Amino acid sequence: MHFVTHININSWTHYIAARILSNAEKKRALGRCNSFMVETIVLIAFASILISGIIIGTPLLTSLFIGLALFVGYGLWRGYSAGELAHMALSGVKTVSHVLILFAIIGMLTATWRAAGTIPFITSWSAVLVKPSTIVVTSFLICCGMSFLCGSSFGAAATAGVACFTIGEIMGANPSILGGAILSGCFFGDRCSPMSSSAALVGNLTRTNVQENIGRMMRTATIPLVLSCIAFTILGMNGSGSSVTPDFSQAFSSIFTLSPVVLIPIAIVLVFSFAHVNVKKTMVISLLSALVICVLIQRMSILEIPSLLLFGFKTTNQSIAPMVNGGGILSMFHLACIVSVASTYSGIFNGTGLLDNLRCMVKKIAERTTPFIGVLLTSIITAIIACDQVVCIMLTAQLCDGCEGSGSALALDIENSSAVIPALVPWSTSAIGILAFVGAPSTSILFALYAAFIPAWTVVLSVYERYHPEFVESKSAQLMGLKRYDDIRLVNESMAA
Template sequence: MEVLTIGIFCALLIICIITGKSILYALLAGLIIFGLYGKKQGYSWRQISRMALQGVWKVKNILLTFILIGMLTALWRQAGTIPAIICYTVHLIKPSTFLLMTFLLNCLISVLTGTALGTAATIGVVCATMASALGIPSWMTGGAILSGVYFGDRCSPVSTSALLVAELTETGIYTNIKNMIKSALAPFTITCILYLTVSIQLHGKTEMPDLGHAFGSEFRLSWIALLPAAVILLLSVVQAGVKIAMIASIVTAIPVCIGLQNMAFTELPELLLNGFHSTDVTVAAMLNGGGITSMLKVGAIVCISSSYSGIFQATGILNGFQKMVCLLADRTKPYFAVLVTSILTSVMACNQTLAIMLTDQLCSRTEPDKLRFANNLEDSAVIIAPLVPWSIACAVPLTAAGAPGYSVLFAVFLYLLPLCDLVLKKITALL
């Protein structure tokens, strides 16, 4: 019965992928299917509803954070924060170091904004445009972008995936970030060396385009525009609460929008709700987005996915699968079991959020130490989902950057992170 129920859900996911329909349809259908399973097990609809709500209640804090992130990303665009960061850093890019700097710039913006998709749609688009001008293969650029955007998506204090992992594992996000930085050090260094080595072999055609002119028509580029980013970085360093850091950045960005960028105060509600929209075609292609409405889809995915966890836990539908995962962990190592599980959930879930939640549900018993388990999740489900070509986590960033699907082959950091983890844990075990 359990296998059949899960199988039907997987089939619906596959149908949505093939037909190009929103994955939300499959998730809503899944909620009905798992509800019917609960009913078959003898639970009343009222009890099943309570199970689902308990799952959603578990992630209530992250849903509030999504709202703040939507507001923050809109304000950073309108305040000129993202354009200023791009213009001040783009001069560091040279044809002989292009892939390396593409990776590093996407790392920087994704750490600041906490969103892989938003980073790909901003600095990722800029890097892809430059690559086209320089004659750099688009699949290489796409791989470097994919590596960079998920470096920050994994370990930014305002990352939705990092916040979700912290919430699910009941751990502190800043402690998790410290552990993530440690496990990322070796793969990050190797990735930089590889991208630099390949970049040196490439021959650029021209010098870098002048982005200051493109942004200068829309924004007043000044160091003042960097204040919202500086505030959130400073508060992150002193380990202030994530919500406090974001609210402080939002409060800082509003006067910058009004005073520096001459935005009318009456336009603020529209900006916060629907995000930034430019009438300039060039600027719009790179910066349009943000706002509370931009977070509605991911919020809906988290809500529905989290409702599953409540039903799964109460009905025990995943107990058989959990036993198999625990057996694998006993025969190998907890991280290996989590990694294998995350590959399967990422292939099935088609989005990062559901992959994280399913992996957590299946593997929570493999590692009693919550901090270690949180790091295992971050080094598996969070970075495996972007390697699945039909996953939203992979398709959306590459589409935004205009890169082909096989760019995943050059997303070096995403391969090296779990590989280095496995090697390190093997060495540790031998010692």
């Protein structure tokens, strides 16, 4: 009798314990479900804010501040205090402090290059190279070179882009095709120049060396660059019209002394970059050399230097003003504000775990396909939602940090997706800004071939690598910029060993 009672008591004890555990598991599951639903609602609301802001013309910075308020509200709902959320936000800003300093240096550098006559000299020289049958491909290559030298898609568009589109229109080139070639060329250097703010941002986010990233990006871009040249050559053969080329040198000569000496600041960047000198040091030395040229060659007063560095270069000659005006620390202020506000997101995301579920989904996609495909799909979504290259890069880095086995591999993935995909989004600030600078139609986006070839070629490489693991260690792969740690399976094997 006692034995039976003992059995019954034990049975009831196990039954009650099982029910308690079952109820606890249900509560946890319900909590996870509710959390996932709220996270989904928050992210959809954020996307709606950005998209509606573009439609009604709300400044991107305003939309980002509204998004920040939304994420802070989510943090408060999760039980975090205002002080904790402020600390999270500041931790995000600290991660990009290096980039913010770099933005200021870039702003000063682009201003001095204009004032020293460096950019006008290159623009004048470029105009001599173009012909009606080659205007499209030549414009692409000239904008590639200018964007690589100045590291800015907007800077290349406002200088070489404006000149090439003006010349091309006179020669009868198709405006959409010509605009696509210029847009493509502007994104070439924006992606892989040592002067590029986006390259610096990617290096900072992935904690990788910018110069090493640039070397790999240049090699992986070889095939897309060749394909783009072939495509633009074929597309430009139908151009017809006047063969008269505007004489930019005469217009520039009224303001600048166009001596080969003005190329010294650019020569410093090229030589020092190939010598793997620190990017900041390279920029500062180039900046100092440009200031010397401004004073000694262009006869600028030393008293004008502070205004030049802060507000940028300005000329009263309206015929060349669109091609030479610009630069300065304040020209980077808006971009710095966007990066600062967007960087607070990463701190809040990390602290509250807002993107944990979405990050897991991205990682599953990457595991079932290839890591790059996971990053690319994320980039497309963030580019469409964020409408801005900087925000696209930052969100993609945040969501895809578990897709690759190393920061260098992730940096290459981001540069081959997030850095160029915005050029293909009609409402992206990057695409809109460049086309507005040069006066090209919105249909030019259909011919931004380089921006499309980069991710397409990388998809081909990543799929081939998935089925041929030994490929990443071959000489051909190394020539194309790939390394052993680009295959996460080999990285995991090394870690396991």
